[in-house]
Amino acid sequence: MSIKVIQVGEKILGKNEDKAAENKKRLDGRKILTVNIMSSPGAGKTSLILSTIKQLSKKYKIAVIEGDVASSVDAEKVNAVGAPVVQINTQGGCHLDAFMVEEGLDNLPLDKVDLLFIENVGNLICPNNYLLGEDIRLMIASLPEGDDKPYKYPAMFADSDVVILNKTDLQPYLDFKEKAFRQVVDGLNPDVIIFPVSCKTGVGMQEWFTWLEGKIKEKKG
Amino acid sequence: MHEASITESMLSLALEKAREAKAAKVTGINLVVGELAGVVPDCVQFYFDVISKNTMAEGARLNFEIKPTQIKCRKCGNVFTPADHKWECPKCGDSNVEIASGRECYMESIEVE
Numbered sequence A: 001m002s003i004k005v006i007q008v009g010e011k012i013l014g015k016n017e018d019k020a021a022e023n024k025k026r027l028d029g030r031k032i033l034t035v036n037i038m039s040s041p042g043a044g045k046t047s048l049i050l051s052t053i054k055q056l057s058k059k060y061k062i063a064v065i066e067g068d069v070a071s072s073v074d075a076e077k078v079n080a081v082g083a084p085v086v087q088i089n090t091q092g093g094c095h096l097d098a099f100m101v102e103e104g105l106d107n108l109p110l111d112k113v114d115l116l117f118i119e120n121v122g123n124l125i126c127p128n129n130y131l132l133g134e135d136i137r138l139m140i141a142s143l144p145e146g147d148d149k150p151y152k153y154p155a156m157f158a159d160s161d162v163v164i165l166n167k168t169d170l171q172p173y174l175d176f177k178e179k180a181f182r183q184v185v186d187g188l189n190p191d192v193i194i195f196p197v198s199c200k201t202g203v204g205m206q207e208w209f210t211w212l213e214g215k216i217k218e219k220k221g
Numbered sequence B: 001m002h003e004a005s006i007t008e009s010m011l012s013l014a015l016e017k018a019r020e021a022k023a024a025k026v027t028g029i030n031l032v033v034g035e036l037a038g039v040v041p042d043c044v045q046f047y048f049d050v051i052s053k054n055t056m057a058e059g060a061r062l063n064f065e066i067k068p069t070q071i072k073c074r075k076c077g078n079v080f081t082p083a084d085h086k087w088e089c090p091k092c093g094d095s096n097v098e099i100a101s102g103r104e105c106y107m108e109s110i111e112v113e
């Protein structure tokens, strides 16, 4: 038997991208603004979701797909504030993919949703390589993680539309240099929008709410 | 864990291409992977050996071409290898840079019989 070389030249995650485009179409059809939230564990994904639901749920119907780790603690917290939530079992996996999100969409009352949050698995290495069907890719960096995170995870910062800089209430105890942080992030990603906030004290959150509301309205058309 | 998922996607793509070519056996898979892609070649080979059993890709050799991280200055176009924590362009000093290489994750070709 002779050996033959077959040229492929395809992304290994091409199938995921096709599925993500399908999810996006489905969400676009219902004018649901979808936000993929990524960060390291504990940076504040669930906190940001809960604060935002509390602020905007009188005006908009918000649903959540929870992908963060094994337990359903986060899903229960979201459920407690009255938003429809589906917990995705990633079976210990390190990221959500578009197929998992499709399953999540199958289990949500999509006709009654204006805004969908997807809480990704807490990890800065790979989730950004998996499109899910989102409109907005949001990452949370928190002050205790240090201002050199963009050097360690440049692709994550380059891929994000929004960076939430959380836990600013801890600034007095840390030597986080916001100016240095911003310089690298803006350099890597000139279009990025950075919101310094504290989910704990609420400082800076109004700017985020206002921006997000603008995006919901834009999507509604 | 990430390697397990990447390897599954990679194997299914290789099998699909081999079937399309009506091949009997996949003997090699040539991959291009960037340093920033979060993929450890040894882990991929390990998972591959497990999950390719009883498929026509069993025993295939994985070849990795690793692409180093390269940064490109958006101002002057200079391409350079970033030093730790210093990403300004060494030529013009600008910090407006993009990742030019290091994120690749694709299958270049397969070798079949």
Ligand SMILES: Nc1nc2c(ncn2[C@@H]2O[C@H](COP(=O)(O)OP(=O)(O)O)[C@@H](O)[C@H]2O)c(=O)[nH]1
Binding pocket: A039, A040, A041, A042, A043, A044, A045, A046, A047, A048, A068, A122, A166, A167, A168, A169, A170, A197, A198, A199, A200, A201
């Ligand atoms: N000091 C402070 N703690 C916060 C802030 N936001 C979240 N936390 C705390 O950080 C921990 C992890 O938050 P969580 O939202 O669960 O993070 P997740 O793992 O990204 O979902 C919790 O104990 C939160 O109370 C903040 O702005 N300041």
Ligand SMILES: [Mg+2]
Binding pocket: A045, A046, A047, A068, A074, A119
């Ligand atoms: Mg959480």
Ligand SMILES: [Zn+2]
Binding pocket: A093, A094, A095, A126, A127, B001, B002, B005
């Ligand atoms: Zn992963």
Ligand SMILES: [Zn+2]
Binding pocket: B073, B074, B075, B076, B077, B078, B089, B090, B091, B092, B093, B094
């Ligand atoms: Zn330059």
